[in-house]
Amino acid sequence: MIKIHKMWKRYHHHIANDWILKDINLIIPPKVSVGLIGHNGAGKSTLLRLIAGMDSPTRGNIWRKCSVSWPIGLSGGFKPSMTGRQNVKFVARVMGGGDEEIQRVIAFVQDFAEIGKSFDEPVQTYSSGMQARLRFGLSLAFDFDVYLSDEATAVGDKAFKAKATKAFKKRVGKSSLIIVSHSEGIIKDLCKAGVWVHDGKARWYEDVNEALSDYTDSLKNRTIKVPTSS
Amino acid sequence: MKKRTPWQVTRAVWYAMFMREAVARTMADRMAWFWMLAEPIMFVTAMIFVRTVILGRTRMLYNADFVPWLIVGLLGFFLFRENMMRSLGAVEANSGLFAYRQVKPVDSVLVRCFLEGILKSFILVLFILGGYLLDLKLIPDLALEAMFAWVSLWLLGLGIGLVVSALAGLVAEVGIVVKLLSFPLMILSGVILPVTMLPYFLQPYVLMNPIAHGIELLRLGFFEHYVTLPGINLLYLWYWIIGTVTLGLMLHIRFEMRLKAQ
Numbered sequence: 001m002i003k004i005h006k007m008w009k010r011y012h013h014h015i016a017n018d019w020i021l022k023d024i025n026l027i028i029p030p031k032v033s034v035g036l037i038g039h040n041g042a043g044k045s046t047l048l049r050l051i052a053g054m055d056s057p058t059r060g061n062i063w064r065k066c067s068v069s070w071p072i073g074l075s076g077g078f079k080p081s082m083t084g085r086q087n088v089k090f091v092a093r094v095m096g097g098g099d100e101e102i103q104r105v106i107a108f109v110q111d112f113a114e115i116g117k118s119f120d121e122p123v124q125t126y127s128s129g130m131q132a133r134l135r136f137g138l139s140l141a142f143d144f145d146v147y148l149s150d151e152a153t154a155v156g157d158k159a160f161k162a163k164a165t166k167a168f169k170k171r172v173g174k175s176s177l178i179i180v181s182h183s184e185g186i187i188k189d190l191c192k193a194g195v196w197v198h199d200g201k202a203r204w205y206e207d208v209n210e211a212l213s214d215y216t217d218s219l220k221n222r223t224i225k226v227p228t229s230s
Numbered sequence: 231m232k233k234r235t236p237w238q239v240t241r242a243v244w245y246a247m248f249m250r251e252a253v254a255r256t257m258a259d260r261m262a263w264f265w266m267l268a269e270p271i272m273f274v275t276a277m278i279f280v281r282t283v284i285l286g287r288t289r290m291l292y293n294a295d296f297v298p299w300l301i302v303g304l305l306g307f308f309l310f311r312e313n314m315m316r317s318l319g320a321v322e323a324n325s326g327l328f329a330y331r332q333v334k335p336v337d338s339v340l341v342r343c344f345l346e347g348i349l350k351s352f353i354l355v356l357f358i359l360g361g362y363l364l365d366l367k368l369i370p371d372l373a374l375e376a377m378f379a380w381v382s383l384w385l386l387g388l389g390i391g392l393v394v395s396a397l398a399g400l401v402a403e404v405g406i407v408v409k410l411l412s413f414p415l416m417i418l419s420g421v422i423l424p425v426t427m428l429p430y431f432l433q434p435y436v437l438m439n440p441i442a443h444g445i446e447l448l449r450l451g452f453f454e455h456y457v458t459l460p461g462i463n464l465l466y467l468w469y470w471i472i473g474t475v476t477l478g479l480m481l482h483i484r485f486e487m488r489l490k491a492q
Contacts, residue, residue, distance in 0.1 A: 093246030
């Protein structure tokens with residue numbers, strides 16, 4: 001279970017320091033997968049980072065009463081000059097366990113990522129899709145209660161997306177997901193509940209379809225201005 | 231997943247980071263090992279050249295041979311300086327790893343300083359062995375005192391490194407100032423010119439610099455009959471060590487999130 005209580009967040013900058021998240025109160029029950037939706041810059045990724053413990057709230061509290069993964073996202077988490085194997089080994093060591101456990105993690109990731117010989121080449125030579133495979137496989141090598149994903153599957157090809165979705169579906173009932181995605185298909189496919197992040201507030205929906213329809217309605221009501229070049 | 235105690239998590243993080251840093255530091259660059267040894271050798275050779283050929287000075291300095299005296303001072307200063315400079319870059323170089331919440335900015339500084347100290351100690355031993363073969367009188371007369379002074383310089387580098395790494399993460403200009411200071415500090419710490427040669431009225435100011443204390447203590451450990459300034463004090467050096475380590479750790483606790491976010 002993850003409990004967020006009266007949480008406020010802002011970043012300090014030289015000019016503006018507006019609140020990004022204002023008075024968030026959420027309880028995410030165990031084993032319920034949640035989709036975070038909202039337009040760009042609404043604060044979805046910030047909320048995910050806060051849940052992951054990468055950042056601390058300006059006010060309020062977050063309780064994590066379960067093991068939570070790092071946010072599986074598009075970038076970060078790897079040292080580009082080191083090989084895929086060395087990076088995986090590093091994370092396996094951080095997560096603890098003996099040599100056997102480290103070997104198991106490496107074997108699992110190598111098998112899942114299917115990037116062949118590139119596994120022993122520096123991560124900076126990888127394409128974004130290959131990095132996504134490695135990142136994704138690495139997080140699945142550990143048994144977390146909650147997996148956090150920030151558009152993790154966005155860059156993968158069709159086969160990888162299918163594999164990732166299958167891997168997550170296998171874990172339904174054992175662990176849950178909190179995902180940020182702009183793909184309605186993925187959210188509908190994997191999530192039961194939804195959170196709509198809008199104007200610094202987060203609204204909880206038992207049914208993810210309601211969250212998606214409210215989000216879509218809000219977009220219709222906005223007058224869309226297209227800048228014209230003169 | 232099994233729940234680990236904070237100490238177990240920290241141990242796992244230190245082990246993982248140490249292995250990674252050790253590989254990066256010694257293997258990533260194909261000449262890394264060579265430069266680790268060549269840099270002090272070249273520096274010592276250049277300094278000996280300047281002193282004996284250009285200035286034409288005598289060989290002895292206050293009851294110590296000039297060449298071993300210079301080598302000990304330089305290695306001691308390099309130990310301090312590298313700990314400080316490596317710490318300065320540690321947080322930024324490992325920023326990608328803070329995605330794993332177990333890894334904290336202070337871990338990167340601690341692990342780097344530990345590794346740097348081990349490498350520099352290894353080089354010191356190599357120099358002592360090489361000096362022995364060349365009959366340079368580099369075997370410390372008072373080994374325990376020399377070792378203690380060496381560890382003290384190491385810890386001083388760690389303490390100052392902890393402070394500047396936190397400050398540089400908050401105010402980037404601190405890093406530039408520290409880099410600028412590194413050469414003048416070598417002169418002010420009596421690495422090349424002995425502090426004992428300074429005029430009397432300047433000596434109190436030199437004695438404010440803890441690095442000078444550390445280096446002179448290291449030389450006292452190596453050369454039993456070496457004559458140094460009367461104000462050289464181990465306790466003063468340790469006040470600095472305890473002060474800077476405490477301040478550095480406090481800064482890292484207080485500004486942990488801001489250092490992660492940079």
